[in-house]
Amino acid sequence: MPPRPVATTYVSFLPHGGGKAALRGDLVVIAKEVQPVLVALPRGGVNLVEARHHNLTDDPHLFFVHYWAVGDAVSLAKAIRRAVDTTNVVRMPGGAA
Numbered sequence: 001m002p003p004r005p006v007a008t009t010y011v012s013f014l015p016h017g018g019g020k021a022a023l024r025g026d027l028v029v030i031a032k033e034v035q036p037v038l039v040a041l042p043r044g045g046v047n048l049v050e051a052r053h054h055n056l057t058d059d060p061h062l063f064f065v066h067y068w069a070v071g072d073a074v075s076l077a078k079a080i081r082r083a084v085d086t087t088n089v090v091r092m093p094g095g096a097a
Contacts, residue, residue, distance in 0.1 A: 008028065009025070009026060009027045009028050009084065009089070010025050010026055011024075011025035011080050012024050012025055013073065013076075013077075015073070016070070019073055019074070020070065020071060020072060020073060021070070021071070021072075021073035022068070022069070023046075023067075023068065023080070024066075024067065025066075025068075025080070026064050026065065026066050026067075027064075027065040027067070027083060027084065027087070028062055028063070028064055028065075029063050029065060029087050030060045030061065030063070030088075031060075031061055031063065033063075033087045033088070034063050036086035036087075037065050037083050037087065038051065040079070040082050040083040040086050041065070041067050041079065041083050043079070043082075044075070044076070044078065044079020044080070044082055044083065045071055045075065045076065045079060046067050046068070046076065046083070047068050048065070048066075049066035049067055049068060050065075050066050051063055051064070051065045051066075052064055052066075
């Protein structure tokens with residue numbers, strides 16, 4: 001996306017002990033990425049909350065996929081990674097690999 005107001009994908013993990021965690025977050029995607037993300041998240045045990053857009057005139061048109069889950073922290077992290085990998089994400093300098 002060109003430099004202007006930024007929409008970011010985020011994930012929040014809350015440890016529950018014993019290798020378990022609760023997570024929630026948003027994936028910001030363009031139209032062609034919505035369906036692959038909606039398929040990838042539940043396959044990884046992640047619950048979909050909603051998919052929606054915030055603006056009518058943004059270009060490209062952005063959709064926000066909200067999700068949550070509770071379970072094995074490593075498995076959930078891998079599920080989120082698989083969903084992100086279905087998108088054309090651009091990593092921020094200094095961001096996680």
